[in-house]
Amino acid sequence: MRRRGRRAIGLVLILESLLAITAQIVLSTLPFGIGEPMIRVPFWSTLAQMSGTLASLAAVSTSVYFLSRKLDAQGWGSGTSRGFTIFSLVAVPMVMAAGLYCLVRVGTPERERERDPSRRTLTLQQGFSATIYVQGGMDNPTVITFDSGRRLYIGDISGSLWVAEDAERNGTAEALRHVADGFDLLVGLVWRENELYVASSGKIEAWRDSDGDQVVDLARTVVKDLPSLILRPHSNNGLTFGPDGRLYFGVGSTTDGQVEQNEFAAAILSVKPDGSDLRVYARGLGNSFDVAFNAEGELFAGDNSPSSEGDDPPDEFNHIVEDGHYGFPYFYGDPPDNGGTRGAIVSFPPHSVPTGATFYTGDQYPPEYLDSGFVALWSTGDIMRVEVGKAASGAYLGRAVPFASGFLYPIDVVTGPDGNLYVADFGTTAIYRITYDPNKAY
Numbered sequence: 558m559r560r561r562g563r564r565a566i567g568l569v570l571i572l573e574s575l576l577a578i579t580a581q582i583v584l585s586t587l588p589f590g591i592g593e594p595m596i597r598v599p600f601w602s603t604l605a606q607m608s609g610t611l612a613s614l615a616a617v618s619t620s621v622y623f624l625s626r627k628l629d630a631q632g633w634g635s636g637t638s639r640g641f642t643i644f645s646l647v648a649v650p651m652v653m654a655a656g657l658y659c660l661v662r663v664g665t666p667e668r669e670r671e672r673d674p675s676r677r678t679l680t681l682q683q684g685f686s687a688t689i690y691v692q693g694g695m696d697n698p699t700v701i702t703f704d705s706g707r708r709l710y711i712g713d714i715s716g717s718l719w720v721a722e723d724a725e726r727n728g729t730a731e732a733l734r735h736v737a738d739g740f741d742l743l744v745g746l747v748w749r750e751n752e753l754y755v756a757s758s759g760k761i762e763a764w765r766d767s768d769g770d771q772v773v774d775l776a777r778t779v780v781k782d783l784p785s786l787i788l789r790p791h792s793n794n795g796l797t798f799g800p801d802g803r804l805y806f807g808v809g810s811t812t813d814g815q816v817e818q819n820e821f822a823a824a825i826l827s828v829k830p831d832g833s834d835l836r837v838y839a840r841g842l843g844n845s846f847d848v849a850f851n852a853e854g855e856l857f858a859g860d861n862s863p864s865s866e867g868d869d870p871p872d873e874f875n876h877i878v879e880d881g882h883y884g885f886p887y888f889y890g891d892p893p894d895n896g897g898t899r900g901a902i903v904s905f906p907p908h909s910v911p912t913g914a915t916f917y918t919g920d921q922y923p924p925e926y927l928d929s930g931f932v933a934l935w936s937t938g939d940i941m942r943v944e945v946g947k948a949a950s951g952a953y954l955g956r957a958v959p960f961a962s963g964f965l966y967p968i969d970v971v972t973g974p975d976g977n978l979y980v981a982d983f984g985t986t987a988i989y990r991i992t993y994d995p996n997k998a999y
Contacts, residue, residue: 668938668963668965669965669984672965672984672985673985674689674692674982674985674986674987674989675689675692677963677964677965677985678963679961679962679963679964679989680961680962680963681960681961681962681991682942682959682960682961683997684923684993684994684995684997685960685961685991685992685993685994686991686992686994686997687961687980687989687990687991687992688728688729688989688990688992689729689987689988689989689990690709690721690723690728690729690730690979690987690988690989690990691709691711691721691729691730691733691987691988692985692986692987692988693733693986693987694719694733694986695711695713695717695719695733695735695986696713696714696715696717696986697713697714697966697983697984697986698711698712698713698714698968698969698981698982698983698986698987698988699712699713699714699742699743699744699968699969699981699983700712700743700744700745700746700795700913700968700969700981701746701969701971701979701981701988702746702747702748702753702971703748703971703973703974704748704753705748707722707723707973707974707975708720708721708722708771709721709722709730709973709979709988710736710746710748710753711733711981711988712740712743712744712745712746712755713743714743714983715738716738716739716740716741716742716743716757717735717737717738717740717743718735718736718737718738718740718743718755718773719733719734719735719736720733720734720736720771721733721734721988726975728990728992730988736771736772736773737764737772737773737774740755740757741757741758741759742757742758742785742786742790742792743755743756743757744756744757744792744793744794744795744846745757745761745793745794745795745796745806746796747796747797747798747804749798749804749830750830751765751766752764752765752830753765753773754779754796754804755776756793756794756795756796756806758785758786758792758793759781759782759783759784759785759786759792759793760778760779760780760781760782760783760793761778761779761780761781761783761793761796761804761806761828762776762777762778762779763776763777763779763830764776778832779804779828779830779831779832780793780828780832780835783808783821784808784809784811784819784821784822787811787819787822788809788810788811788812788813790809791808791809791810791811791822791844792808792809793806793807793808793809793826794806794807794808794809794844794845794846794847794848795807795846795847795848795913795914795969796848797847797848797849797850798830799827799850799854799856800850800854802829802830803827803828803829803830804827804828804829804830805825805826805827805838805848805850805856806825806826806827806848807824807825807826807842807844807845807846807847807848807858808821808822808823808824808825808826809822809823809843809844809845809861810822810823810843810844810863810885810886811823812886813863813864814843814863814885814886815886816886817885817886820837821835821837823840823841823842823843823844823885823886824837824838824839824840824841824842825837825838825839825842825845825848825856825858825877826838838856838877838879838880839877839878839879839880839881839882839883840881840882840883840885841881841882841883841884841885841887841898841899842858842860842875842883842885843860843861843862843863843885843886844860844861845858845859845860845861845875846859846861846910846911846912846913846914847859847911847912847913847914847915847969848877848914849914849915849916849930850916851916851928851930851945852916852918852927852928855876855877855953856876856877856878857874857875857876857877857902857914857916857930857945858874858875858877858914859872859873859874859875859905859911859912859914859932860872860873860874860875860883860885860901860911861910861911862885862889862907863885863886864908869907869908870889870890870907871889871890871901871904871905871906871907872904872905872906872907872908872909872910872911873889873890873901873903873904873905873911874901874902874903874904874905874911874914874930874932874943874955874957875899875901875902876899876902876952876953876955878899881899882897882898882899883898883899883901884896884898884899884900890904891904902943902945902953902954902955903943903955903956903957905932905934905941905957906937908936909934909935909936909937909939910934910935910936911932911933911934911935912932912933912934912935912967912968912969913932913933913967913968913969913970913971913980913981914930914931914932914933914970915930915931915970915971915972915978916928916929916930916931916972917929917930917931917972917978918972919972919973919975919976919977919978920976921975921976921977921992921993922976922993923993923995926942928945929942929943929944929945930942930943930944930945930955931943931960931970931978932957932970933964933967933968933969933970933980934967935966935967935968935983936966937962938962938963938964938965938966938967939959939960939961939962939964939967940960940961940962940964940967940970940978940980941957941958941959941960942957942958942959942960943955943956943957944956944957944958961980961991964980964982964985964989965982965983965984965985966982966983966984967980967981967982967983968981968982968983969981973990977990977991977992977993978990978991979991
């Protein structure tokens with residue numbers, strides 16, 4: 558009978574070890590949301606930790622087995638032996654959980670450990686300051702846009718759509734209302750003629766408020782069957798309307814650095830608002846998460862280079878021209894002469910992951926900021942200002958300078974109707990408002 562009990566204990570310990578290994582594999586490989594795995598340590602360190610876990614479990618199992626036999630032989634009684642066994646079975650998963658927690662903690666950069674936006678420290682260029690416009694209530698935000706009534710529409714990672722309004726005009730939204738849900742990977746929003754264009758996985762819809770209750774409730778399909786999540790998290794991405802009235806958006810690649818087989822992937826597309834005349838505008842872009850036009854009507858976009866390249870190619874900010882090719886999957890950064898592809902006007906550090914992009918159109922910042930590009934870098938927590946100019950040849954040049962840092966995962970940045978920049982920060986569930994005070998600039 559006791560032998561069967563020890564066998565059962567052994568099976569439980571084996572099950573606990575398998576669960577621990579499974580948890581470690583999941584936490585080390587699967588991204589949470591559209592972010593990184595929770596355990597971000599080198600593979601060999603993870604393998605060593607797993608080996609240590611197995612060795613510890615084997616040692617504990619052996620000790621439990623022999624010690625329970627010794628206790629039985631010395632007549633300590635079944636109650637004492639049972640109590641020791643229960644303690645061991647409880648202690649083992651607690652120790653394993655503590656080990657996994659330590660791995661998560663060690664693998665998490667310092668700037669990512671504090672997720673309360675009110676306790677984070679943001680650093681901005683002199684004269685600028687950031688306040689929390691709205692936080693909480695929603696899941697982590699993925700995209701933001703304003704309507705003509707100065708209301709901020711927010712998409713979140715759960716597929717819900719929210720609206721926040723600063724009715725008192727004091728720089729803080731008084732309320733957050735839920736207006737729609739059921740979207741899959743909602744990453745693009747833009748208003749046009751009382752319709753909200755919404756980009757979710759594989760499609761774009763145009764929603765409108767049919768009964769005047771300020772809740773979008775009627776949708777029509779603009780585009781469908783776009784390549785999405787074949788390579789996670791690549792999909793169709795952020796939206797913008799061009800001066801020609803067409804809708805522009807990027808679509809990520811379906812491979813991590815291989816020749817693309819899908820005609821609409823690794824490209825920037827454009828389509829008429831009614832969904833007709835879908836066409837490829839430019840190619841060779843691994844994953845342009847957002848697109849934006851400057852005051853001259855020229856299109857720009859960030860781009861994320863493949864993660865599997867051994868030489869760690871830089872991420873990019875590109876001037877997008879019709880029928881241009883931007884290198885993917887052949888060249889990254891500065892292409893070779895006569896390579897047939899266009900180079901970036903700005904290169905960002907490898908894996909910095911440019912996400913949201915906008916050009917400043919307000920009147921609250923110093924004049925030199927007008928028509929500057931602003932790009933959110935997901936992995937570094939920065940908002941970069943891109944000073945864009947033209948060479949004598951007419952080609953665009955760019956220079957990136959830090960504008961704001963200390964965000965967790967900045968994913969979108971837009972110019973608000975009040976002339977200030979708004980930043981959606983994934984991970985803190987917060988939207989920040991960045992203002993300028995000339996009296997603090999010196």
